[in-house]
Amino acid sequence: MPAPTAQVQSAGETLSEIDGANVLRVAPNAPFWLVHWRNAPGSWEPAEIDGQSYWLPVLSPFILTVGVNGFRTAASGEDPSSRVSRSKVVLTDRGGELLDVSLPVPAEFVPPGQAVGPGFLRSAPCRGGKFYHIVWDVPRQPLAGREMTPEHYRDLFNRWRRWLVEEGHIAPPDPQVLEDAISNASRRVHDVASASMTDESSVREQRRAKPARREALHLAAVVPGADPAPAPPSRPRGKKAAEVAA
């Protein structure tokens, strides 16, 4: 039986800590870094902020669980930081750019209700341990029988990613990566048009709308902090360009 509230509070605890009301009904996970795979295809993506499309760095979780990505078990008494030393080598060898976990997240990018503090990584108590998440993925209790889906503050996350580039925490992209992304977006417009040859024209237009919007977002994107009127990125050439235009 739970202890009476008065006793709980006098012990410096809250009732929710006793009855588990604030414990997430999910399994614990491992902490992670955020990594930008510099110059890898797909490592930059366009996103709209205040009506302007920007190239933003794609950030992937680099999960620190024993035996993966060079993360090792420390010897007794060994400096815990030695556990990640090989992970950093693995990451660098593969062209990864590690974001410092203590990198500040300015208050303007922190979702409402989340504590402003150092770093982008947060943890919440869950069944049997901690659930680690970035500050923009606010965990919530899962629906019965469903997987927990955090509430993601995409706009704030995008603004923070733009800030990372503007402040020099992530170097601007290689133009080839952007050209590759634009080429892929354009090809998708073409692919949908080809696949829909037998559709009614209204259906065809409807099916083209989404990839066309994506292509427009790619073509309009600028690199954060760069010249506001950059040279236009290279377009598909020859036959492909004609198909896209059609």
Add this chain to the structure above:
Amino acid sequence: MATLSPPILHSDAEGQLGRPFDFLGDAIALELAENFDVTMNGLVVMLGDLSGSGSDTGRLRRATGFGWSTTFSDMATETDPIVATAIQAAYDSITIGRVGLAFEESFTRAVLADDPISVEYLAQSFLSSYLATVRSKLAAQVASFSTNVADATATLDVDDWIALRNAFENTTGFAGMANALLKPRQVGYLRSSIRAETGLQFPEPHEAYQRLQVNNGLRMSYLGIDIYASGDITTSSGDDFGGAWVPGAVGMAVGDASGIGDISDANGQVVPGWGIVITRKTDGQSATKRVDGNALLGLTTISPNVAPQFLIRNDDGV
């Protein structure tokens, strides 16, 4: 002594003559859990054993610059000397670490229990938990694939799958076989997208795979890529981090426990090949008994220059 006045009611008699509940049969149903073994079907291949090596890190050597990767040079004259060609070499690393799982019960519980879930019973489940651990670590490894081929702003669709197939085929030397491991909802989004394609039929083996092998994680095959699904796949920043790779791109190593020596004092067992050591401890002072499982394992990705691998990062659609 309770007085049960006529008519004698169940609600009055339950406390003295009845019981508040009874178990219906002796069976204990197990709650659903993903029983998908990724060490099958080439999703993870065994690279080796570091026991007795003196290190927790192994290396896999790779080389190029000869054989199919180079050609004979044209010689200008009959007597021009041939300049010897350099070759290139590198290596990938794999680090193993310790993982553990234990169960413990009191003597009182062991004596009074009328169910079969003793620590010995739980010890029999260690291998399943070990394989679940490998699957979880595989999902963590997949999230760190560097090259994404999917549209991260939308849910997985046929266009992504065509882009994936293209990415494999545009990789020099791709042998034509690949597996994918996705979040289950990614598979659902792909299936929905397939339905929406004009004139495109569901992949022929789809239905059969669904029925025959769903417990094995395999959901369907599409464009020649076998698609598996696991709830362990990472979700972060509103995106699911699935992946696809050729067999051999992700491997594991263990520290096989066969060299551990005499553990008979702990009534120990070794699971050969996986590096699992099971030991038991009985403590009369605290009136408890426990069973511990230890293992040494690690996973790694092999260089994409040897085994192509692609991230399939999509919006989670939530």
